[in-house]
Amino acid sequence: MARGECDKGPRIQASLRAVGQESRTPPYAGVEGPVVGVMRTIAIASGKGGVGKTNIAVNLALSLSQRGKRVLLLDADLGLANVDIVLGLTCRKTLHDVVAGKERLADVVVNINERFQVLPASSGVLEMERLAPEQRMSLAQELRSLAAPYDVLLIDTAAGMTENVMFFTRMADDVLLVATPEPTAITDTYAMIKVLRTRHDVQSIALLVNQVVTAAQGAEVHQTLNRVLQQFFGIQLTYAGYLFRDGALQHAVRERRPVVTSRPQALVSSSFRTLAAHFDQLFRSPPRTLDADFWSALSRENLTPIDRAPLSQPPPS
Ligand SMILES: Nc1ncnc2c1ncn2[C@@H]1O[C@H](COP(=O)(O)OP(=O)(O)OP(=O)(O)O)[C@@H](O)[C@H]1O
Numbered sequence: 001m002a003r004g005e006c007d008k009g010p011r012i013q014a015s016l017r018a019v020g021q022e023s024r025t026p027p028y029a030g031v032e033g034p035v036v037g038v039m040r041t042i043a044i045a046s047g048k049g050g051v052g053k054t055n056i057a058v059n060l061a062l063s064l065s066q067r068g069k070r071v072l073l074l075d076a077d078l079g080l081a082n083v084d085i086v087l088g089l090t091c092r093k094t095l096h097d098v099v100a101g102k103e104r105l106a107d108v109v110v111n112i113n114e115r116f117q118v119l120p121a122s123s124g125v126l127e128m129e130r131l132a133p134e135q136r137m138s139l140a141q142e143l144r145s146l147a148a149p150y151d152v153l154l155i156d157t158a159a160g161m162t163e164n165v166m167f168f169t170r171m172a173d174d175v176l177l178v179a180t181p182e183p184t185a186i187t188d189t190y191a192m193i194k195v196l197r198t199r200h201d202v203q204s205i206a207l208l209v210n211q212v213v214t215a216a217q218g219a220e221v222h223q224t225l226n227r228v229l230q231q232f233f234g235i236q237l238t239y240a241g242y243l244f245r246d247g248a249l250q251h252a253v254r255e256r257r258p259v260v261t262s263r264p265q266a267l268v269s270s271s272f273r274t275l276a277a278h279f280d281q282l283f284r285s286p287p288r289t290l291d292a293d294f295w296s297a298l299s300r301e302n303l304t305p306i307d308r309a310p311l312s313q314p315p316p317s
């Protein structure tokens with residue numbers, strides 16, 4: 001059993017053994033010491049909900065760990081957790097216990113394989129959706145120190161532009177913004193980028209187009225958004241690529257097993273491996289140094305949710 005006391009179903013155990021042997025003690029969790037600044041934090045976010053963030057977070061984390069990276073995944077959908085579902089975990093300790101002061105962050109870490117650990121959240125706990133600014137700050141600071149020995153901290157955020165989402169997105173070095181080819185998802189992605197750039201000064205945003213049927217469809221979504229963003233905001237949107245729509249992923253979700261380990265031959269699994277292979281090229285800028293000034297600016301920042309951003313221009317079509 002891993003440190004965070006989660007049960008893994010028999011299927012997930014078999015499937016995860018394909019990635020790496022489970023070790024009893026997470027090798028990187030709970031390490032004390034200064035933040036050395038080599039770890040890169042990526043927030044996975046989207047304008048529209050249900051576009052695939054959680055599956056991307058889990059399968060990207062597994063694919064990165066298969067390539068030798070040490071990955072910590074935070075389920076920042078704090079009140080409606082899903083990472084545990086996709087991984088087939090049943091957790092007794094969650095981030096809710098940390099916020100309630102019952103556990104330290106290091107005590108809820110779950111070992112998925114020797115290079116991949118998870119911080120699971122709670123489900124149906126309303127107060128987690130609306131953390132007080134000081135609760136968020138204390139969680140984030142403990143998280144930074146816990147994650148320091150990892151190569152990558154992935155943050156799976158909730159749907160929409162809530163205060164929690166803005167906070168974790170703002171805290172990350174880079175945002176991996178997920179869209180799909182649906183017009184509603186494209187419009188919401190545009191609105192999200194506008195808010196992130198103009199209200200929260202988030203600079204590094206890469207677009208990942210999920211559920212495409214052809215590679216050209218992904219490039220088209222990127223071009224459409226890039227054209228409008230360049231024209232009205234002078235923003236050049238990085239393209240992180242695409243993931244195929246694949247029934248194998250839906251089957252995997254129903255079985256509560258990650259698709260890259262349960263169905264490594266599936267088209268979408270090879271898309272995840274490609275994304276992981278390009279990870280270092282994609283996120284190249286030096287990770288930000290989060291010094292005392294950064295934290296005090298973040299604590300003062302107004303993260304109040306806003307109504308759907310009024311689009312100054314018609315949404316891209
Ligand atoms: N590449 C894909 N191919 C097929 N189906 C997909 C793919 N990606 C996502 N889905 C479908 O979309 C569903 C929602 O995915 P997921 O829970 O990862 O989205 P999310 O963005 O995290 O949602 P939320 O905003 O509610 O947190 C999956 O259960 C699956 O049915």
Ligand SMILES: [Mg+2]
Binds near residue numbers: 053158
């Ligand atoms: Mg999700």
